[in-house]
Amino acid sequence: MNGDEAPDVPRPEGSDERYAVVAVAASAGGITALGALLGALPVGFPVPVLVVQHLDPRHETVIAHVLGRSTQLPVKLAEAGELARPGTVYVAPPNRHLLVGAAGLLSLSDSELVHFVRPSADLLFESVAGAYGARAIACVLTGTGKDGSMGVTAVKSRGGTVIAEDPESAEFKGMPQAAVGSGVVDFVLPLEEIAAVVRGLVEPADR
Template sequence: MSAGAEAVVIGASAGAVDALSAVLPALPKGYPLPVMVVVHLPPDKKSVMAELFRGKCAVDVREADDKEPLTGGTVYFAPPDYHLLVEPDRRLSLSSEEQVHFSRPSVDVLFESAADAFGPGLVGVVLTGANADGARGLRAVLAAGGTGLVQTPTTAAAAAMPLAALAAHPAARALTLDQIAAHLRELGGTS
């Protein structure tokens, strides 16, 4: 599989808190990979995602800052109303460009920019959600030689995002949340 994993990107929407609660707290202290997460959020409210998961996780959890260099063992949440991107030098950047799938932040935008930066070292994970955001981005991850994981649609609170991702990319692996968590631990050499 992707023994040379260098980074993980995760996208989720409706049902995200429960899904991420099964995945992120499973990452152990000392987990070597940076993890970037886009959750569709209301643009006009402060996000509590980083705060919420900081208390549940052994890894560092924060809201992403513009031009911040990526660090292993850290989960970066996209802030509300900003796209989260990875620059070619593997720094994060924030953008207020047009919405994608009626969303900013957009899963596709993160996945596509991270695929350009990390190529075959990227692991893309599409979780529960009620639209098709993430399907195009997962195509970019797989086209760059990366790994695609998708929450089994029957286990998702909202199956549209996983279904769209799997329909567009039969090469992606459909896994339960526990299997995704175990796979991410394994990729980080911490199974």
């Protein structure tokens, strides 16, 4: 296999349907980790990528611009009412929860903080589970706290697939460790291996 090929990844039991979305959560250390993950996804990636990165709400964010320099995929702040399109990265704006509904319709919420954070990975993952069921992939990267640990349980309960960055090699192990501690993670991987596994799951077998 060369560097441009995705590996043949065995799909966890119950996830035979074609995947339709990848949701990613990160906090401390997340900009670097997200850049590495997104940078390894190819042009024409066949599903949308929804991102929650905890940001300081007191400052205007340039996260879409920063991440856009790391990847060939278009990156934008999510807007309420738009449809999540394949091959595009949608980032939750500061201080807004990002949710997805039927047919990939995005919405933003100012509802209460969850585990002291907004946007919340838990809320994104729970909405992804409801909208996509077994066609969802949830991925938890570096970060402090435990945001995402309830949401990955929701994704798994609907037949989706859960990936966590290996806490031992993550810059901050809190979030991935909490995800692993939920007992529902399918793949625990070093950061540099996550994109290849995501591609192996998402891309058609006859590529």
